[in-house]
Amino acid sequence: MTVNPERYIVPGAPVVMLTPTMCRFLVGYTDMLEVYQRYRGANDQVDACVAAIRAVDKHARPDATGTGSAPGTPPANHAEPAARWVTTGQAATRLGITERAVRKRCTAGRILGARLSGGRWQIPADSLTTL
Structure with a gap:
């Protein structure tokens, strides 16, 4: 087409x-x-x-x-892909920090591609490898 x-x-x-x-x-x-x-x-x-x-x-x-x-x-x-996005809890576990610290990084724009959807953060799994 x-x-x-x-x-x-x-x-x-x-x-x-x-x-x-x-x-x-x-x-x-x-x-x-x-x-x-x-x-x-x-x-x-x-x-x-x-x-x-x-x-x-x-x-x-x-x-x-x-x-x-x-x-x-x-x-x-x-x-x-289903594994493309991770929750703040999953990101915290991978990074070895608290969920609150992950949310603060998302809010500050320090996690590339993270976005708020329905009051919850969507975090690209591949962005965690660059932190």
């Missing part, structure tokens, strides 16, 4: 529209958030766009695991 890129460009403006599926892809399958963490604050427009993409991504996720059939959920053959 070929999709016309013009479909996502706002007529008369240099603006690209992103669907929830695109936002989920950018957040879940690229290093966009890691790059953003490094350069956060350098450009207000980029900060606002990343915040908007993250908000749409969170809204499109049905629960903390990112599974289900909510709008924007990738097809089953592109689903995120």
Whole structure:
């Protein structure tokens, strides 16, 4: 299936529209958030766009695991691996620190890719190897 890129460009403006599926892809399958963490604050427009993409991504996720059939959920053959995300308790055990310390690091942005969903932190398992 070929999709016309013009479909996502706002007529008369240099603006690209992103669907929830695109936002989920950018957040879940690229290093966009890691790059953003490094350069956060350098450009207000980029900060606002990343915040908007993250908000749409969170809204499109049905629960903390990112599974289900909510709008924007990738097809089953592109689903995120179950072991991709860990809880604050699992992260604390792996890092040898308390859950509170993990939550503080998440809040401070020190754990790349960590996000709050439904009042609980989702922590990328692979981000724990870089701490």
